[in-house]
Amino acid sequence: MDNKTALAAALAVKTGLEAAELAQWIETPPDPALGDYAFPCFRLAKALRKAPAAIAAELAAALPLPQGIARCEAAGGYVNFFADTGAFASHVLSRVLREGERYGSSEIGGGRSVCMDYSSINIAKPFHIGHLPSTAIGNSLYRIYNHLGYRSVGINHLGDWGTQFGKMIVAYKLWGSKPVPECTVRELVALYVRFHDEAEKNPGMNDEARAWFKKIESGEEEAVGLWKQFKELTLAEVGRVYERLGVRFDSFAGESFYEDKMQPIIDDLKAKGLLKLDDGASIVDLSAYDMPPCIILRSDGATLYATRDLATAVYRKETYSFVKSLYIVAYQQALHFRQLFKVLELLGYEWVEDCEHVQFGMVSMAEGTLSTRHGNVVYLDDVLDAAVQKTYEIMEEKSPDLIDKRAAAEAVGVGAVVWGVLYTSRIKDTAFAWDKVLNFDGETGPYVQYTHARCCSVLRKAKEAGSGFEAGAIDAALLTDSASMALLKALDAFPEAILAAAEKNEPYLVARATMDIAAAYNKFYYENRIMADEPALRAARLALTEASRSVLKTGLYLVGLQAPERM
RNA sequence: GCGCCUGUAGCUCAGUUGGAUAGAGCAACGGCCUUCUAAGCCGUAGGUCCAGGGUUCGAGUCCCUGCGGGCGUGCCA
Numbered sequence: 001m002d003n004k005t006a007l008a009a010a011l012a013v014k015t016g017l018e019a020a021e022l023a024q025w026i027e028t029p030p031d032p033a034l035g036d037y038a039f040p041c042f043r044l045a046k047a048l049r050k051a052p053a054a055i056a057a058e059l060a061a062a063l064p065l066p067q068g069i070a071r072c073e074a075a076g077g078y079v080n081f082f083a084d085t086g087a088f089a090s091h092v093l094s095r096v097l098r099e100g101e102r103y104g105s106s107e108i109g110g111g112r113s114v115c116m117d118y119s120s121i122n123i124a125k126p127f128h129i130g131h132l133p134s135t136a137i138g139n140s141l142y143r144i145y146n147h148l149g150y151r152s153v154g155i156n157h158l159g160d161w162g163t164q165f166g167k168m169i170v171a172y173k174l175w176g177s178k179p180v181p182e183c184t185v186r187e188l189v190a191l192y193v194r195f196h197d198e199a200e201k202n203p204g205m206n207d208e209a210r211a212w213f214k215k216i217e218s219g220e221e222e223a224v225g226l227w228k229q230f231k232e233l234t235l236a237e238v239g240r241v242y243e244r245l246g247v248r249f250d251s252f253a254g255e256s257f258y259e260d261k262m263q264p265i266i267d268d269l270k271a272k273g274l275l276k277l278d279d280g281a282s283i284v285d286l287s288a289y290d291m292p293p294c295i296i297l298r299s300d301g302a303t304l305y306a307t308r309d310l311a312t313a314v315y316r317k318e319t320y321s322f323v324k325s326l327y328i329v330a331y332q333q334a335l336h337f338r339q340l341f342k343v344l345e346l347l348g349y350e351w352v353e354d355c356e357h358v359q360f361g362m363v364s365m366a367e368g369t370l371s372t373r374h375g376n377v378v379y380l381d382d383v384l385d386a387a388v389q390k391t392y393e394i395m396e397e398k399s400p401d402l403i404d405k406r407a408a409a410e411a412v413g414v415g416a417v418v419w420g421v422l423y424t425s426r427i428k429d430t431a432f433a434w435d436k437v438l439n440f441d442g443e444t445g446p447y448v449q450y451t452h453a454r455c456c457s458v459l460r461k462a463k464e465a466g467s468g469f470e471a472g473a474i475d476a477a478l479l480t481d482s483a484s485m486a487l488l489k490a491l492d493a494f495p496e497a498i499l500a501a502a503e504k505n506e507p508y509l510v511a512r513a514t515m516d517i518a519a520a521y522n523k524f525y526y527e528n529r530i531m532a533d534e535p536a537l538r539a540a541r542l543a544l545t546e547a548s549r550s551v552l553k554t555g556l557y558l559v560g561l562q563a564p565e566r567m
Numbered sequence: 568g569c570g571c572c573u574g575u576a577g578c579u580c581a582g583u584u585g586g587a588u589a590g591a592g593c594a595a596c597g598g599c600c601u602u603c604u605a606a607g608c609c610g611u612a613g614g615u616c617c618a619g620g621g622u623u624c625g626a627g628u629c630c631c632u633g634c635g636g637g638c639g640u641g642c643c644a
Binding site: 031038040052076281294295298302330331332359361423441449456458500530 | 569579589591
């Protein structure tokens with residue numbers, strides 16, 4: 001039993017209230033000098049007809065202190081409790097050392113599936129900074145859910161269908177100068193932009209594009225061949241970016257995959273009387289729910305985004321029998337998902353409760369919105385390259401003797417970019433700015449990675465000097481100075497942060513908990529000489545360093561960063 | 568117009584689900600490397616928590632109104 005629940009149990013006996021409820025009242029005082037846990041008595045005042053301060057004083061005097069709590073005192077309307085620091089230090093340290101890099105993991109997922117739709121790029125379009133939030137958030141949640149015992153299913157719902165591929169074919173046949181596999185995505189994009197320029201003068205080109213897309217749909221050999229080549233080329237190229245980011249997927253089933261899976265849904269909607277004709281289009285009327293109608297079929301009979309997403313949702317349920325299905329998509333599409341989920345509900349699918357639109361804010365540029373067509377884009381590759389390059393320069397200056405400089409620079413440069421996305425709550429809009437991306441000081445990925453490398457360095461040097469520790473034989477009472485205690489508290493808070501991150505689908509909670517540990521370690525490092533002369537003290541501090549190292553590595557991993565041992 | 572989101576230090580953001588004196592980082596200024604990685608640590612300065620009401624022992628946090636910003640609002644995704 002941890003201190004909080006033990007306290008709640010003791011308070012329950014004294015107050016006659018539910019321990020579970022009391023546990024929620026217990027909070028952490030703003031200043032550690034006030035205590036480690038606080039119980040506010042204000043809510044009891046009315047029922048007991050006494051002043052909160054008087055209640056606090058009485059409780060402080062009469063409460064039998066559970067094991068793990070050394071003392072308590074009344075302060076205003078609060079009872080403040082002080083943990084038995086030695087016992088707390090021992091408890092946290094031994095748990096972290098025992099669980100190692102699995103610290104904070106759990107079995108609550110029970111192997112059940114959680115589907116996550118993230119990144120979801122368009123074929124033959126550049127992978128730009130606008131794609132980063134979905135990719136990074138999805139990748140982090142993928143790791144977090146797995147850490148909690150779920151089976152994450154990462155899905156890249158490819159935008160690989162539609163008339164834009166007819167346009168691509170027209171443009172390629174007109175201006176393409178080499179076989180598709182030898183092109184780059186940037187060259188394809190240039191063709192696409194040129195198509196739009198020319199089509200403005202020559203609208204007939206749009207008809208031609210539609211005709212070519214029809215050929216793809218009907219399986220005409222040349223059209224399908226080109227379409228496949230565009231797709232393969234894009235996936236190969238973007239695959240390299242995913243590799244840099246450490247991102248993986250279990251499925252690339254995208255729009256084309258669902259082409260033949262929509263009819264059953266349409267039939268089902270008809271059978272349940274939900275479909276109605278309006279202005280030539282087939283819609284589901286959602287006015288009863290204060291929403292515009294969900295359009296299922298265009299007036300020309302073509303399917304739409306919503307049609308495909310209905311089929312997709314059902315397919316995922318049938319294929320993966322998920323307990324959660326997450327759509328990591330920008331908030332612009334909030335209405336679409338509300339409509340989608342409502343239609344699924346009207347179809348009678350109770351599991352729609354388990355579907356969630358995990359939305360995030362927009363990425364913009366100082367010059368305005370990102371636009372491939374207008375050339376106002378920043379390619380993610382360029383951003384990563386710049387960050388890695390700058391990292392490399394810093395390393396040449398600060399760690400000239402580093403052997404594996406290239407690999408370390410890659411890990412740190414990419415980490416800086418990813419961390420920046422995952423350090424704030426999802427909903428915030430971000431304006432892309434080079435100087436922000438290329439800042440490695442303060443609350444950044446490199447700071448945490450640096451701290452990890454610092455731990456590694458200390459442990460390495462200790463080993464060289466023949467110093468070590470035995471996990472079972474640490475005198476944790478030697479770690480009760482304020483810096484050590486602050487570090488132990490930060491380590492203690494880590495598992496809860498992971499749970500909260502999964503519950504809210506907010507990776508920043510893990511990032512911040514990890515940052516707290518790094519900051520606490522740096523302070524601990526500064527204030528305490530780890531390689532102390534006294535052997536027991538040295539062993540205890542080395543043990544705390546090892547505990548910090550492993551949790552930093554886990555925290556970095558959970559937000560998608562590497563943890564180099566030297567930098 | 569209507570709907571959703573958002574507003575905290577010059578900038579970027581936290582704020583334990585209503586608790587004690589509102590916290591970090593960046594930028595600015597000052598200090599600390601012949602002890603384990605200075606991508607670090609310490610200090611100074613910086614606040615009408617958008618405004619006004621309300622709820623109560625207590626509001627940055629909950630409710631209402633207004634203002635500013637973003638997004639969306641029937642055949643794109």
